[in-house]
Structures are given as structure tokens and as C-alpha cells.
């Protein structure tokens with residue numbers, strides 16, 4: 001694997017890690033399989049693209065976050081107020097978002113951002129050994145900031161209650177907290193992070209496609225699980241960092257798969273296999289080790 | 290203090306396995322009363338507690354707590370005045386969080402839940418003091434996950450969590466039934482200590498006839514969704530386990546089906 005490919009993978013891993021942190025919040029912290037991710041990823045990308053076209057790429061990141069929060073809230077309300085199973089609630093939101101995303105993109109299936117203002121533009125030119133580090137460094141800065149904020153949030157009273165709701169919602173209600181509201185906050189936050197990742201990917205590849213979200217939830221989950229298996233779960237901070245490292249590792253695996261000649265169209269298959277393997281790790285370990 | 294007025298609850302209404310679990314139950318509790326509840330399997334004991342705490346919506350009747358009608362309040366709202374310990378030790382705590390974090394959530398009851406620090410130094414000191422009361426050495430394990438504790442330790446912790454903010458009403462549903470006898474006794478005497486120190490109004494379900502007379506100030510017996518017997522004062526003082534069983538069979542017209550009730 002060339003240094004270029006290696007750096008490129010790390011760069012992608014860093015951006016997708018933001019999405020994986022979002023998936024971590026819903027799947028692990030709230031213990032809720034939320035499939036709206038595929039839609040909110042594109043929503044973030046679409047919103048950020050439109051904002052870039054209008055010359056506000058940085059503001060676009062913030063608005064993408066808010067839009068993602070809105071998408072997550074819908075899923076939460078479908079589940080808590082209308083009593084729709086989490087899995088189905090997420091699928092419904094994802095489906096609805098497909099149409100909504102096209103609306104955001106003014107009916108176009110894709111928007112190119114070539115020669116438009118992006119969040120990376122101001123930092124361009126940090127070149128070393130022929131590689132432009134601007135995207136990697138800016139994404140890393142955003143990721144670090146979000147990681148820190150997420151960690152601090154999970155240490156607040158609301159954060160405690162969020163973690164406890166995923167663990168044992170009955171106890172949380174018995175202690176006087178409205179778990180419906182907690183789920184709303186959790187899914188909003190989760191999809192907000194996913195949307196920011198979508199926005200950064202759009203900015204990084206200067207391109208948004210309405211189908212770019214397919215399988216995102218699986219990729220996020222793969223990162224979370226790879227992180228847990230490889231880097232451990234001993235403390236909260238370690239778990240969060242493991243998610244990030246998991247995301248980077250996932251990108252390296254994909255890069256390796258391409259390197260050995262796998263056609264790019266097979267990548268979704270590879271993702272599914274990785275997740276299936278990682279999820280069955282405990283059983284496989286018991287059987288064969 | 291607590292008034293339950295002609296409370297009825299039917300499960301699976303209209304289906305083939307429709308079950309009348311509570312049949313016009315009336316119950317009134319005075320300040321500081323410690324009531325033990327006994328009765329056979331399916332008598333409606335848990336359902337009564339679950340209706341009071343708002344886990345189940347009721348079909349008919351009213352629930353009045355502190356002269357406020359709470360019948361239509363959601364579970365979480367009622368919980369601000371009610372402390373609960375369940376039979377299953379897994380239900381009362383978040384196993385993936387530390388002892389300290391669990392206590393912090395309990396200690397936040399009734400306070401605003403926002404972005405304030407989850408647990409402060411001052412809280413930790415207080416938690417340690419309270420944990421010392423349990424005499425289980427948990428004060429030295431405050432940063433450990435609750436998942437590492439035994440069932441008995443968890444029930445003791447849950448009891449502490451249910452009472453760390455003084456509740457108006459404490460509901461205990463066979464909270465020692467899943468524990469081995471030695472630990473069960475310990476948790477029971479801890480219950481007695483906390484209830485009497487804080488003068489908590491308490492409803493405690495137990496399957497142990499002896500304990501039902503030994504603990505508390507009043508004993509009620511349920512059968513078929515009704516309260517069959519309400520023992521207090523002199524009548525209760527003179528009661529023995531044998532006579533209690535005899536009375537039960539006379540009033541309910543049924544054999545005491547529940548073997549485990551005789552134990553202990």
C-alpha cells in the first residue's frame with residue numbers, strides 16, 4: 001500500500017469516525033438500532049453543499065448538524081409517541097429523507113462543488129511529500145473537538161441519564177426522568193453527528209450524490225465493533241477513541257481490499273461481511289480459539 | 290397520604306385470556322405506615338404496586354397521593370414522589386455504569402437534568418457516607434461498574450437509590466425473593482432501618498408469612514384481585530403464622546396454593 005493510499009484512508013477514516021461516533025450514541029449508548037443514519041448522512045451532505053453553493057461552507061456544517069438533529073428527532077418521536085419499533089421508525093425516516101434530500105438538492109440527484117468555497121479551501125497548501133494535508137488536519141481538528149464535547153456531554157447529568165436509558169430504561173423512569181425525552185435528545189445528537197460527517201465528506205470530495213448514504217449505518221456499526229474488538233471497552237474515553245480507531249482501521253481494510261484487486265462495486269459486500277464477522281466475534285472466539 | 294379508590298385492572302381486555310387482576314381495590318395509608326402485603330401467585334400484588342407507580346394504566350378508580358389525584362400522571366412523574374425496588378436485582382440499576390454514577394442519577398431525582406456535571410466531589414462524599422450504612426464495603430468500590438456486584442449488593446444499592454431523595458412512598462415488590470437467605474435477611478433489616486429512620490410510608494410485598502408479621506405496622510392479604518384481610522393494631526400483634534394461614538383459607542375459600550409462602 002502506497003503512502004498516498006495510506007494517508008487517504010486515514011483521512012476518510014477520520015471523517016467517517018464522526019459518523020461512527022453518532023452510531024455509537026444510538027446503538028451503544030441508547031441501545032437502539034437506528035437506521036435513519038443512511039438518510040441523515042445525505043441530508044448533512046446536501047445541506048452543506050447548498051450552503052457551499054451560497055458561499056457559507058462553515059455555517060453549512062452547523063446547519064447540517066441541526067438538520068441531522070431534526071431527522072433524529074423524527075425517528076425518536078415515531079418510536080416514543082407513536083410506539084413504532086425503533087428499527088421500523090428508522091427505516092421510515094430514512095425513506096422519507098430520500099425525498100426530502102432531493103428537495104434540498106432542488107430535485108437534482110447530484111451536485112458538484114468543483115471550484116466552490118469549501119471548508120478545506122482556506123487551509124489548502126499544507127503539502128508534504130506531495131500530499132495535501134489540509135483535509136486530514138482540518139477533519140482531525142473537527143473530530144477532536146466533537147470527541148471532546150461528546151465525552152464531556154456523556155459526563156453531565158443528562159449524559160448519565162442517556163447512558164442509563166440504554167442500559168435500563170425502567171430504572172430511569174423509576175427515578176423520575178422522562179425517557180421519551182432522553183431518547184429524543186440521544187437520537188437527535190446521534191443523527192446530528194452523522195450529518196456533520198456527511199457534510200465533511202461532501203466538502204472533501206466536492207460532490208454530493210443522493211445515493212451516497214446507502215450502507216452508512218453498516219459502516220458506522222463496523223467501525224464501532226472493530227473498535228471494541230481491537231481496542232477495548234474499559235473506560236468511556238477509551239471506548240470513544242476505540243470507535244475512531246475502528247473507523248480508520250475499517251478504511252484501511254477497504255483500501256487493502258481494493259489494493260488486492262477487488263472491484264469497487266464489491267465494497268458493500270465486503271462491508272457486510274466485515275460487520276457479520278465482527279459481530280460474531282465472541283461466538284467465533286469461543287468455537288475456534 | 291395514599292388513597293386507592295375502587296381500583297380495577299383487567300389485562301388483555303376482550304381477548305380469550307382476559308384476566309381481572311384487580312377488582313375494585315380500596316386502600317388507604319396513613320403517614321409513616323409500613324404495610325406488608327401477602328397473597329398467593331397471581332393475587333394481584335405486583336399489579337397493585339404497578340398501578341400505583343403508573344407502570345400500568347388503570348381501567349377504573351382513582352389514585353390519590355398527598356391529596357393530589359395522580360391517576361393520569363405518567364410513570365416518570367409519579368416516580369418523583371415514589372421510590373421503588375423490584376424483585377429482579379437487574380431491574381433497579383444500570384449495570385454498565387459505576388456505583389457512583391447510578392447513585393448520581395438517583396440523587397438527581399426531582400432536580401433539573403441538564404448539562405451540569407454528572408457527579409461532583411461533594412456528591413461523592415455524601416454517597417460514600419450513605420454506602421457505609423450498608424456495611425458491604427461498597428464505599429470503597431464507588432468507581433466500579435454495578436455489573437460486578439452480586440444480587441444482594443445490587444438490591445441494597447437499589448434500596449439506597451430509592452431512598453437517597455426521601456420519597457413520599459416506598460414500594461417494594463418481593464425485593465429479597467431472588468436473594469439467598471442470609472443476604473435476604475440483611476437487606477430486610479436494612480429496609481427496616483431506612484424505613485424507620487426516615488419514617489417512610491411503605492408498601493412491601495413479601496412471600497414470607499413470618500416476615501409479613503415481623504416487619505411493618507400493618508399487613509394486608511390479597512386474593513383474586515381483592516384485599517381479603519387487613520390486619521393492624523392489637524389484632525395483628527396477637528397474630529401467628531398458623532392462624533394467618535387459617536384465616537386466609539377461611540376468608541378466601543381456597544387452599545393456600547403457594548408452597549413458598551409457608552417457608553421461612
Ligand SMILES: Nc1ncnc2c1ncn2[C@@H]1O[C@H](COP(=O)(O)OP(=O)(O)OP(=O)(O)O)[C@@H](O)[C@H]1O
Nearest residue numbers: 300301308310328329330331332333334335336337
Ligand atoms: N403484564 C401482564 N399482562 C397480562 N397479564 C398479567 C400481566 N401482569 C399480570 N398479569 C396477570 O394478572 C394477575 C395478577 O398478577 P400479579 O403479577 O399482580 O400477581 P402477584 O400477586 O404479584 O403474584 P406473584 O406472587 O406470582 O408475584 C395474574 O393472573 C397475572 O397472570
Ligand SMILES: [Mg+2]
Nearest residue numbers: 334335336462
Ligand atoms: Mg408479583
